[in-house]
Amino acid sequence: MNTGTEAPRRTRIQQEKRELILEAALEVFSTNGFRGSTIDQIAEAAGMSKPNLLYYFRRKEDIHETLMQRLLDTWLAPLRELDDIGDPMTELRSYIRRKLEMARDFPRESRLFANEILQGAPRIMPLLAGELKTLVDEKAGVIKGWMRAGKIARTDPWHLIFSIWATTQHYADFDVQVRAVLGPNRGGDGRFEDAARFLEQLFLEGLKPKA
Amino acid sequence: MNTGTEAPRRTRIQQEKRELILEAALEVFSTNGFRGSTIDQIAEAAGMSKPNLLYYFRRKEDIHETLMQRLLDTWLAPLRELDDIGDPMTELRSYIRRKLEMARDFPRESRLFANEILQGAPRIMPLLAGELKTLVDEKAGVIKGWMRAGKIARTDPWHLIFSIWATTQHYADFDVQVRAVLGPNRGGDGRFEDAARFLEQLFLEGLKPKA
DNA sequence: CAAATTTTTGACCGATTGGACAAACGTTAG
DNA sequence: CTAACGTTTGTCCAATCGGTCAAAAATTTG
Numbered sequence: 130m131n132t133g134t135e136a137p138r139r140t141r142i143q144q145e146k147r148e149l150i151l152e153a154a155l156e157v158f159s160t161n162g163f164r165g166s167t168i169d170q171i172a173e174a175a176g177m178s179k180p181n182l183l184y185y186f187r188r189k190e191d192i193h194e195t196l197m198q199r200l201l202d203t204w205l206a207p208l209r210e211l212d213d214i215g216d217p218m219t220e221l222r223s224y225i226r227r228k229l230e231m232a233r234d235f236p237r238e239s240r241l242f243a244n245e246i247l248q249g250a251p252r253i254m255p256l257l258a259g260e261l262k263t264l265v266d267e268k269a270g271v272i273k274g275w276m277r278a279g280k281i282a283r284t285d286p287w288h289l290i291f292s293i294w295a296t297t298q299h300y301a302d303f304d305v306q307v308r309a310v311l312g313p314n315r316g317g318d319g320r321f322e323d324a325a326r327f328l329e330q331l332f333l334e335g336l337k338p339k340a
Numbered sequence: 341m342n343t344g345t346e347a348p349r350r351t352r353i354q355q356e357k358r359e360l361i362l363e364a365a366l367e368v369f370s371t372n373g374f375r376g377s378t379i380d381q382i383a384e385a386a387g388m389s390k391p392n393l394l395y396y397f398r399r400k401e402d403i404h405e406t407l408m409q410r411l412l413d414t415w416l417a418p419l420r421e422l423d424d425i426g427d428p429m430t431e432l433r434s435y436i437r438r439k440l441e442m443a444r445d446f447p448r449e450s451r452l453f454a455n456e457i458l459q460g461a462p463r464i465m466p467l468l469a470g471e472l473k474t475l476v477d478e479k480a481g482v483i484k485g486w487m488r489a490g491k492i493a494r495t496d497p498w499h500l501i502f503s504i505w506a507t508t509q510h511y512a513d514f515d516v517q518v519r520a521v522l523g524p525n526r527g528g529d530g531r532f533e534d535a536a537r538f539l540e541q542l543f544l545e546g547l548k549p550k551a
Numbered sequence: 552c553a554a555a556t557t558t559t560t561g562a563c564c565g566a567t568t569g570g571a572c573a574a575a576c577g578t579t580a581g
Numbered sequence: 582c583t584a585a586c587g588t589t590t591g592t593c594c595a596a597t598c599g600g601t602c603a604a605a606a607a608t609t610t611g
Contacts, residue, residue, distance in 0.1 A: 131528075161459060163461070167599085169597085189599065191602090243514075244373075245456055245512075248371075282545065285537070287521065292507045292538070292539065310502075324502075330493070331503060335541065336542075354588095378568065379569065423572080
């Protein structure tokens with residue numbers, strides 16, 4: 130009884146199957162990229178036939194778009210939590226730690242974004258120049274405040290944020306390389322603790338205010 | 341007059357055309373990934389017909405493989421130059437600078453590798469666990485020596501190398517995002533100088549030996 | 552129950568893919 | 582010139598792609 134103007138009302142089955150498909154699509158898209166993934170692959174991973182999948186998402190792009198929109202909020206949550214009220218060094222430390230935990234616990238989400246950005250972000254460019262830029266600019270302002278107050282060393286807040294993104298996401302996006310280089314011993318489950326220890330030292334020492 | 345056992349002897353035309361194809365393939369592969377790229381795209385970018393291209397490279401994978409093998413050396417050259425004899429801080433500074441210059445001057449090469457690693461490195465895994473691991477282990481030893489000599493702060497040399505890779509390559513692989521966030525003013529040509537200044541501060545301060 | 556609706560499937564379609572192939576064309580050596 | 586060789590192209594192919602459609606099956610509703 131959809132009049133066409135209101136938000137789609139979904140049945141229980143539709144809810145469940147759509148979740149199933151999105152979960153499968155996350156797996157497939159994150160390892161093959163958008164163009165490298167096929168509807169058949171996603172359908173098989175979701176345990177259903179291709180026409181059945183297309184009953185829930187009419188086009189391949191719709192799946193990807195839905196995934197992206199849902200994930201962006203999750204992905205930016207740690208930065209949103211970066212707060213003006215706490216101690217700067219403590220805030221930065223927990224931001225780095227949270228980002229690294231996300232790389233460990235949600236590597237597929239990280240790779241999905243990486244794939245998209247790598248290929249020129251054809252489908253999420255507006256979000257980058259809009260929502261993302263706004264958020265980063267705001268947080269850069271917070272960091273600048275800390276610098277003016279002499280709480281942390283003076284540097285470029287934007288590039289500071291970039292470097293935190295780069296170093297933490299590296300452990301999700303380049304996981305294969307990290308493990309290959311570290312080898313079976315150092316590359317085991319402990320690698321995230323090692324990374325956390327290193328990054329904390331690097332950033333906290335590197336940002337200590339000059340006396 | 342190829343006897344079949346010796347290295348392929350190539351005519352002048354073969355040399356030139358193969359270079360043309362590899363240049364075109366670098367452009368296409370680095371922006372679409374392997375599976376997302378088509379032989380037709382590469383052929384068109386190289387200004388020739390598809391059967392003509394297949395005369396020089398019999399399979400799509402051969403082009404990719406040749407590209408990878410050629411580029412790995414270039415890509416690792418800065419790390420190879422990291423030398424035991426110079427001043428540690430100076431050596432690290434120029435390593436970071438060289439890596440950042442490569443991100444600026446050869447972004448396609450960086451994206452090609454990123455694409456490959458992101459998708460599980462199906463075609464270059466042996467190189468990672470072999471040649472790459474050997475080189476990194478060796479340089480980690482050099483860095484460890486500096487630490488023992490009290491020239492730089494004690495940390496994990498492997499993760500130090502990872503973080504330098506991550507932060508510098510970020511400016512090639514995530515260039516679209518970097519420019520979108522920085523905006524037209526800060527994201528102009530000067531962004532690499534800003535990045536260089538920031539990274540130098542971060543790493544050199546973060547690695548200062550404790551007194 | 553039965554009717555209406557939602558879900559699932561097999562068969563199919565045109566477009567695109569990587570690649571094969573023989574014929575045509577160009578070049579060079581004798 | 583001519584024969585041999587290297588290069589280029591048009592045509593074709595089987596496989597795979599994203600997506601359609603009608604009909605069957607399952608579920609919900611009255």
